[in-house]
Amino acid sequence: MSERLKTITPAKGWSPDSWQHKEASQQATYPDELDLERTLRRLSNMPPLVTSWEINALKEQIAEAQAGRRFVLQGGDCAELFDECVPSIIANRLKVLLQMSLVMLHGMEMPVLRIGRFAGQYAKPRSSDTETRDGVTLPSYRGDLVNSPEFTESARRPDPSRLIQAHSCSAMSMNFVRGLIDGGFADLHHPEYWDLGWVEHSPLADEFHRIADSIGHSVRFVETVTGRTPGSLKRVDFYTSHEALHLGFEQALTRQVPRQWGWFNLSTHFPWIGMRTANLDGAHVEMLRGIRNPVGIKIGPAMTRSWLKDLIRTLNPDNEAGRLVLIHRMGASQVADKLPPLIEAVRETGSPVLWVCDPMHGNTESTSGGVKTRRFANIVSEVEQSFEVHARCGSRLGGVHLELTGENVTECIGGARALDEEDLKRAYKTTVDPRLNYEQALELSMRVVQKHRSLT
Numbered sequence: 001m002s003e004r005l006k007t008i009t010p011a012k013g014w015s016p017d018s019w020q021h022k023e024a025s026q027q028a029t030y031p032d033e034l035d036l037e038r039t040l041r042r043l044s045n046m047p048p049l050v051t052s053w054e055i056n057a058l059k060e061q062i063a064e065a066q067a068g069r070r071f072v073l074q075g076g077d078c079a080e081l082f083d084e085c086v087p088s089i090i091a092n093r094l095k096v097l098l099q100m101s102l103v104m105l106h107g108m109e110m111p112v113l114r115i116g117r118f119a120g121q122y123a124k125p126r127s128s129d130t131e132t133r134d135g136v137t138l139p140s141y142r143g144d145l146v147n148s149p150e151f152t153e154s155a156r157r158p159d160p161s162r163l164i165q166a167h168s169c170s171a172m173s174m175n176f177v178r179g180l181i182d183g184g185f186a187d188l189h190h191p192e193y194w195d196l197g198w199v200e201h202s203p204l205a206d207e208f209h210r211i212a213d214s215i216g217h218s219v220r221f222v223e224t225v226t227g228r229t230p231g232s233l234k235r236v237d238f239y240t241s242h243e244a245l246h247l248g249f250e251q252a253l254t255r256q257v258p259r260q261w262g263w264f265n266l267s268t269h270f271p272w273i274g275m276r277t278a279n280l281d282g283a284h285v286e287m288l289r290g291i292r293n294p295v296g297i298k299i300g301p302a303m304t305r306s307w308l309k310d311l312i313r314t315l316n317p318d319n320e321a322g323r324l325v326l327i328h329r330m331g332a333s334q335v336a337d338k339l340p341p342l343i344e345a346v347r348e349t350g351s352p353v354l355w356v357c358d359p360m361h362g363n364t365e366s367t368s369g370g371v372k373t374r375r376f377a378n379i380v381s382e383v384e385q386s387f388e389v390h391a392r393c394g395s396r397l398g399g400v401h402l403e404l405t406g407e408n409v410t411e412c413i414g415g416a417r418a419l420d421e422e423d424l425k426r427a428y429k430t431t432v433d434p435r436l437n438y439e440q441a442l443e444l445s446m447r448v449v450q451k452h453r454s455l456t
Helices: 033-044 052-066 087-108 161-182 205-226 247-252 283-289 305-315 335-349 376-392 421-425 438-454
Strands: 071-076 112-116 130-133 136-139 239-243 270-273 295-299 324-328 354-357 364-366 372-375 397-403
Touching: 033 161, 033 247, 052 071, 052 112, 052 354, 052 397, 071 087, 071 354, 071 438, 087 112, 087 161, 087 438, 161 247, 247 283, 270 283, 270 324, 283 305, 295 305, 305 324, 305 335, 324 335, 335 376, 354 376, 372 376, 376 397, 376 438, 397 438
Parallel strands: 071 112, 071 397, 112 239, 239 270, 270 295, 295 324, 324 354, 354 397
Antiparallel strands: 130 136, 364 372
């Protein structure tokens, strides 16, 4: 055990089920509680989805990012669908993240920590327990982990068997990603393998190929000079994340492991909680309090200095490096005012944190026709303002958290092709929130690099 880990103490009065004594928000109401209990018992005996040593490795890399030696790229679907657990979609999600990280690695001249918002992002919080259409009221769609998006009584009924299906889809997705990476899919000798079919038709194609060629030449130069072929250049580290929303599911996959102290949530490498579930005395904070994973907290405009400081003291009482990630999502119109006081409050706690910008959730709006979308210009603006705010406050923005897809969707307005409201009709596929498409995601990574360079 390292000297750093020896100083960390287990959470007092915590157990995997201690959250059950707290108020649990955003939980589905199952019509058959006995069926749910049977399913959770079965789930608790199924293999874990990740390992403790992967979690510890991620925590070490987050600690490096906190110290300014890495930049974090976290991205993926707003809500995964069981029907999209297919090779092409999984591979395209990975490709777009690899392409973005390639741009950042080249432009920021530092390692990029890649965290997928997939292989488990099957649950979603909702503002209401029910939804009404044409006088008919049904349970809200809470993600494929709980029910189906179709507006029928049978589809919206929470079904415990979906917990097993979510485990299966997560395992298959992660296994496929691991296989791709271990097989050389992410080999820096051949970044051209990461191309999606769209690249040659994109206004960004020339710039991406220039970056890819430059890295390829650099890799070959290092090998020529050293006379060695670094194995680390043939693969990358890749981690999973999801919102820890369904507490029964999270508990069932929280385990003790041989030769390690404490408890690990083995459903994902990196769980986070949102503003809706960040109640200091709530069940979600209690669940995350006792696990050894690095954990994230989404921070919106309603977050107060005292609330944030109390959350930090609760979730990271020993000021452990690599433990805590703060993901702010203020909106382009509020980030300049709302973020500085929170940066100062965190500094007063003495806790190391990694600051990450989520420019998606604070910039959601509806068109005149009632279609939910996000403007690319606002997304870029929030990222750029966040870099500036952190620089002014003597802090550092260490990553971005994005909802994106490797598919050719039209859900966000703007970007290199100047998508407008009419384009939303063409390929609007999301069941919950609008996502950046491959082209917008790649353009955003270039804008991140430009802003980073302007401040360094």
